[in-house]
Amino acid sequence: MGKQPKTAITPTRAEDYPQWYQQVIKSADLAEVSPVRGCMVIKPWGWSIWENMQGVLDRMFKDTGHVNAYFPLFIPMSFLEKEAEHVEGFAKECAVVTHHRLEPGPDGGLVPAGPLEEPLIVRPTSETIIGSMYAKWVQSYRDLPIKINQWANVVRWEMRTRMFLRTTEFLWQEGHTCHATEEEALEETRLMLDVYADFAENTMAMPVIKGEKTADERFPGAVSTLTIEAMMQDRKALQAGTSHFLGQNFSRAQDITYQDQAGELQHAWTTSWGVSTRLVGALIMTHSDDDGLVIPPKLAPSHVVILPIYKNDEQRSVVLEYCDQLQKQLKEQTYEGEPIRVIMDDRDIRGGEKKWYHIKRGVPIRVEVGPRDIENGNVFMSRRDTGESNGVSRDEFVTQVGTILTEIQSSLFDQALKLREDNSRTIDTLDEFREYFTPEDKDALEIHGGFASSHFCEDAPEVQKVLGELKVTTRCIPLDQQQEPGTCIFSGKPSTGRAVFGKSY
């Protein structure tokens, strides 16, 4: 152990990945458990990342013709019951409001009072409440399409929670659209999957596989569910966003009908799609390292942190003035069309402590400035992603800062893509599949294998049996793969195509 380089995070990824994840969150001050079971507090640094995600996504939604609105937090219990699969999917994990006040109880404490005639469910998702409004708004084909998104909190009473990845309350956006034709609704479902994939790859620097879920992994009530799947650094899969084609299931359950151009009454076709604060968890697990958080520049609350270094008051005033000037110059530079976000940390704490503070929080570029640097017209620059440090001329750094951020962003994507490629395999026999997903050393990493692309037969019972044994799941049937004939490696039956398999969050 003594020979290993010291890391800021203990344990390391290799030692204990789930624990490493918690420690990255803690040391970057992103979030914290709350006194409310399964709910977390998102702290300012974590919130800024989510806020940046929201900003980019919101712009993408508006550019694809969507508008925002807001629907109630509560759903009458009877609404949930209208779509059979939907209620089946959510009834087991929902917060139920049964009373509307508190009053003093027999032992002096408070007790719930004012029972409601009909219990209200805290929304786990809003298809039913939004659908009930669409049923009122849609009369004629002229009222279609409706393309609305909402930013909201939702609650699913999860028994096993993990910060950002699975919490009882989480924040998300949910798009709900309503169309005159099946074709148009299918196009929308696919368009929003593309928006999510674009966001994941180009903003989060996280490569994803676009695919369709198998029946058992579908959204309750959907005809089909499209997904983007990412590989985390422990080689597990994470479902990062889904886009559902709901067919006429919800419009039939809720009576969303319109008169078409010929005067005939038709049921509308609906879609829904969402991403959540889970993406912050995905971001952490995709890029961070054994020194803590790494944030791609496009989502970083601060791009550059300036760290003034001095030993006495005389040096202090010279260094701070130089740093002030540098900060101004940097703010005049742009990255992605917007001013560079620069902070200066002139707190009176030890230099080492201060440096590690920003390493653990993942600021993409650190710039240290001491009296010697000033004499030489230099700054000492460090990249968070590579750890690379070097003294460069101040002028050069100022003019190059946007370019360096661009490099960091693309280098993070390349690194994540390489991890996925190195850990993806085409597998054509059950033996190889079993071996791939069975840890050699049970005491070592919990995970073995990565993504396997294999022929399977969706209806064959053998598939679920083997997957269950190995704790592997069908991630998706990729959208962009070539159709080829084959044999299901689980059942020996004719294949319905290849799917991607993996252990998952």
Next chain:
Amino acid sequence: MGKQPKTAITPTRAEDYPQWYQQVIKSADLAEVSPVRGCMVIKPWGWSIWENMQGVLDRMFKDTGHVNAYFPLFIPMSFLEKEAEHVEGFAKECAVVTHHRLEPGPDGGLVPAGPLEEPLIVRPTSETIIGSMYAKWVQSYRDLPIKINQWANVVRWEMRTRMFLRTTEFLWQEGHTCHATEEEALEETRLMLDVYADFAENTMAMPVIKGEKTADERFPGAVSTLTIEAMMQDRKALQAGTSHFLGQNFSRAQDITYQDQAGELQHAWTTSWGVSTRLVGALIMTHSDDDGLVIPPKLAPSHVVILPIYKNDEQRSVVLEYCDQLQKQLKEQTYEGEPIRVIMDDRDIRGGEKKWYHIKRGVPIRVEVGPRDIENGNVFMSRRDTGESNGVSRDEFVTQVGTILTEIQSSLFDQALKLREDNSRTIDTLDEFREYFTPEDKDALEIHGGFASSHFCEDAPEVQKVLGELKVTTRCIPLDQQQEPGTCIFSGKPSTGRAVFGKSY
């Protein structure tokens, strides 16, 4: 009746103000009642106004040193009980979660199941849950101040609801700060009141009186509550934002302590402050007229709408091309440092219907363009606020559009200020006070009077008696008034100063 000019909204403000308000909301498509008791759906046009409010406020909060974060939706019942006045204030109107799933009941329908050990309250406000985190985060004076804001939904089980003004669920921001000294917390309370007043007057074009609430109108648990009070067009007062100095009440109840520089353990001093979607209601009631919504340019989702006018296909292509060009030119102009927001409405509906659609939605400037205008290089411009219309040269309009928007913004403020000044009176006798607030004709307007500034004695029981009879409330003790001796007009006792009185929402 036949002689009155036709208005787009029926009834008019003079005929039935509360009903006029509902009709303005409906005809501008801002919001709608939902199937959930007391909850509303905020529709896209209404949401855009709130989104614009959020954008400006969020910038103001950040500029004054605050950061955003997010705390849980649920509050354990025992947390609420810790501060006696606080629970007294909210226990009677809160949504209580008692179960965490649904299961089939005896008659086949669903029933709540999985009872919680401790009921959870859907947050009516977050002092207690946020305070419980601050108690963990604060150890030393070095950890202070904490200046956090959150954008969130809250629930108060109101018995009588009115769209935007009072709804069971509403959206707001709540700032919660924690300080080492009383002085600093008082400064923060006052600073945020100033931020709200600045926002109300300079962004919403709504003049407000800054003042302190009397004891009976204070936030439950606060030492003092500062408020901004606005006058609506029916001369009723609307509390538009509040900033609370909580003293050490919550830090004692929740044990938020820190070690000061001398090593002594001290209780922290806290504040909280909030504004909500109620501001959208205030905006509507301040500026709208008998033709519908009027939006000040700084908050308008669209500044300008272009309405192409043509009679046949040949004209159509010429007019649309001209309008396209005009739209591009306008978007290159700026208002308040940002590009002018322009929409073009080329829907195939009748010109009159289209024009009234945008009047009712309150777009500040309408521009009609027909073949004749194009020949003359003109556009036909109308201002929503004054109704003023005239043909102007296209070039002049393009270069002047920012200036016109600035004029509209300030003219709306002036008009609202004039209304308040015309309906505010200094009153020094009880007879005059009674007469001022008593309708001459009971069948006419519900409201009589406006704001009265009168001497009163806060502790005298006579005050509440008269106010109760007249259905008048103490709005606030203005912060900027001169101290002067006087006699309480209600009790004849020595006055503690003048307060502003009015009927209120």
